[in-house]
Amino acid sequence: MPQIAKREPFSEPVATHITPDHSTLRAFRETRGYSMEELSLTCGLAINEIADIENGKDADPSKLRRIASALRLPEDALIDAAVPTPPGRSVS
Numbered sequence: 001m002p003q004i005a006k007r008e009p010f011s012e013p014v015a016t017h018i019t020p021d022h023s024t025l026r027a028f029r030e031t032r033g034y035s036m037e038e039l040s041l042t043c044g045l046a047i048n049e050i051a052d053i054e055n056g057k058d059a060d061p062s063k064l065r066r067i068a069s070a071l072r073l074p075e076d077a078l079i080d081a082a083v084p085t086p087p088g089r090s091v092s
Contacts, residue, residue, distance in 0.1 A: 023054045023055070025050075025053055025078055028071055028077075029054075032072075034071070036050050039067065043069070043070035044066060045063055045066060050067070053067070
């Protein structure tokens with residue numbers, strides 16, 4: 001029997017277990033129990049726009065804010081994750 005996705009409050013420990021082959025957005029989306037189709041309907045973006053963001057092809061801040069809002073994340077949660085750290089600099 002297939003599992004039904006649960007929409008539960010954001011869980012920090014779950015979101016920190018992101019494997020290298022998953023984008024931050026995909027990990028957040030899956031943690032929240034959303035399919036790409038459900039997220040598309042919730043945030044008003046096309047599925048291919050979400051796929052482009054998950055694949056690193058698009059990092060439009062306005063789209064990231066819409067998705068963050070739909071996932072009930074802080075507004076800049078995905079934007080901060082999309083900003084690359086310059087080489088040789090550590091994030092403190």
